[in-house]
Amino acid sequence: MKHSILILGGTAEARKLAERLSGDPRYRLELSLAGRTLVPAEHAVPLRVGGFGGAEGLADYLRENGIAMLIDATHPYAAQISANAAAASRLSGVPLLALRRAPWQHQPGDRWRQVASVAVAVSALGETPRRVFLTLGRQELLPFEAAPQHDYLIRSVDPVEPPLSVPHAAYITDRGPFEEAQEAALLSGHGIEVIVAKNSGGPASYGKIAAARALGIDVVLIERPELPDVEAVGSVDEMVERLAHALPPL
Structure with missing residues (x-):
């Protein structure tokens, strides 16, 4: 038996995370894309393209598909999707982890x-x-x-x-x-x-x-929009390590 993980993607980090986890026998993975890109990049796991019908629709999907962990690895500017993920986690009881890359910092010479x-x-x-x-x-x-x-x-x-x-x-x-x-x-x-x-x-x-x-x-x-205050990590390596603790072998 495997832990089912739904990754909300559309970023390079989501793609890399899926690649890292795809060979792990503990997990069953699905990667969701909003569908805004006509020809998405290739991914190592099954894809789901399109919306869920807001937070309630996503919560229903999590429950109906036995999802054990929801991962928000969307773009830092996908504020509505991140808000829906946080709300769906609360409604369904499925835990949420966010993968959020750090913003660029101003350097000497930047205008x-x-x-x-x-x-x-x-x-x-x-x-x-x-x-x-x-x-x-x-x-x-x-x-x-x-x-x-x-x-x-x-x-x-x-x-x-x-x-x-x-x-x-x-x-x-x-x-x-x-x-x-x-x-x-x-x-x-x-x-x-x-x-x-x-x-x-x-x-x-x-x-x-x-x-x-x-x-x-x-x-x-x-500037970046305000995102929900949820548990978050800053890199693919951190996410892999966090999942290993959060989802021990069944």
């Missing part, structure tokens, strides 16, 4: 302006036309139509359809990780003056932050 939201980031770009590199999700790009004076370079995992209604925008579809040298060449080649990004943390997308520091490029950094 950051930290803002509370995408809307504030749009205003922070100013009225003077600038070459802007946007590294946000497709759902967060629409507000930039309110600032059509800028020249945008937009990178996303999936194509941006429909494209933004602005006169100057170029699109790149690519999936990280992105190295600093690669990012520096991209920023220099496109004459980028400012980056708009989230403080996602982790190494996969830090290359643009390091490259911006080296090149003296401004970064408008959207």
Whole structure:
């Protein structure tokens, strides 16, 4: 008999955790993705794609499938999913562990302006036309139509359809990780003056932050939302160790 674990994923850490646990005979794993990415990365365990119907739907799923542990390894900005996970844990009695990567810390030479939201980031770009590199999700790009004076370079995992209604925008579809040298060449080649990004943390997308520091490029950094106060660890290694104690062999 195995412990059933449901991982709420969509991050590199969730994928690595699934890989680490997939060969462990103590666990039966399922990885859930919200379905926002058209072509998800390959994973080592069975996938479930799509929502649960809010916190109550997730709680029902946990009970009906005999889940022994719920792991929230979603993106630091997936605040609603994390809130639903916390509520579902309370409703179902299934314990919850969160895997939360640490945010990036300001370093000497960083030219950051930290803002509370995408809307504030749009205003922070100013009225003077600038070459802007946007590294946000497709759902967060629409507000930039309110600032059509800028020249945008937009990178996303999936194509941006429909494209933004602005006169100057170029699109790149690519999936990280992105190295600093690669990012520096991209920023220099496109004459980028400012980056708009989230403080996602982790190494996969830090290359643009390091490259911006080296090149003296401004970064408008959207702050993280408030997440539920639940038991959390900061790395895949910590999560594997915590699970070994929380779910002893049956």
